[in-house]
Every structure is written in C-alpha cells, then in structure tokens.
C-alpha cells in the first residue's frame with residue numbers, strides 16, 4: 103500500500119520553516135507555499151498515473167522545497183536574474199534548514215530546466231520540472247493554486 107501524499111509531505115509542511123513561504127506571493131493569488139504544495143502534489147499524482155518507478159519521498163520533499171528561496175521576487179528580488187538564480191538560493195536555504203539527500207538536492211537545483219542549461223540527473227527532477235511548469239501556467243492563467251490541498255484522497 104503506497105503512502106499517502108499527506109503522510110509524505112506532512113513532516114515538511116508542518117514546520118515553521120516551510121510555512122515562511124506563505125508570506126510570499128508566487129503567481130497571481132498563489133503564495134509560494136501554495137505553489138510548492140501544488141507542485142509536490144501534482145508531481146506525485148503524475149508519477150503514480152504514469153506508474154513511474156522513483157523515490158516518492160524524495161520527489162515530494164524536493165518539490166516542496168524547490169522554491170524555498172524565501173523572498174518576494176515581485177518587489178525585492180536580490181537580483182534581476184531571479185529566474186536563473188533562485189534555484190541555488192532555494193538549495194542553500196533548504197540545505198541549511200532540512201536534511202536533504204542527493205535526489206532532493208538535484209530536484210531543487212535543476213527545476214528551472216530548460217531555462218537553465220543543466221538538466222536534472224534523476225527521474226524525480228524531471229517530474230518536478232514538468233509539474234512546476236504546469237502549476238505555474240495554471241496559477242498565472244487561473245490565478246489560483248492547482249488543487250484544493252485539504253482533504254485530498256491521494
């Protein structure tokens with residue numbers, strides 16, 4: 103029996119560190135926290151629908167922290183290259199606040215592919231790059247997160 107999304111995501115989502123992202127706007131009316139939860143949820147849903155063999159725990163944890171850069175890029179991004187530099191910043195912050203494995207680090211570092219040259223090295227990273235683009239498009243067009251994340255069945 104596969105673990106539920108809530109069971110895998112819970113230990114990260116419940117931390118005060120993770121919840122800092124609620125204060126920052128990502129796209130439209132979506133906070134960075136909601137965006138990260140949507141990407142993590144959709145990544146797992148997609149991986150299961152495609153019956154991909156991968157490490158679901160690393161997939162979800164990496165996705166939850168992929169945008170853990172901890173600032174509001176609309177008004178005070180540290181530099182104008184936010185789109186290219188934020189994965190590195192997210193990785194630095196996440197490495198400081200959470201115990202990450204190599205797959206999780208890869209997910210965070212390479213999630214902006216193909217906008218950055220280096221592709222992910224693991225399958226988990228590929229799924230998150232896809233889920234991130236899908237959720238971003240949805241948030242920009244529909245101005246709300248991917249799915250109601252409370253009371254989900256997966």
Ligand SMILES: [Fe+2]
Nearest residue numbers: 168169188213
């Ligand atoms: Fe990102």
Ligand SMILES: [Fe+2]
Nearest residue numbers: 137168169234
């Ligand atoms: Fe993202």
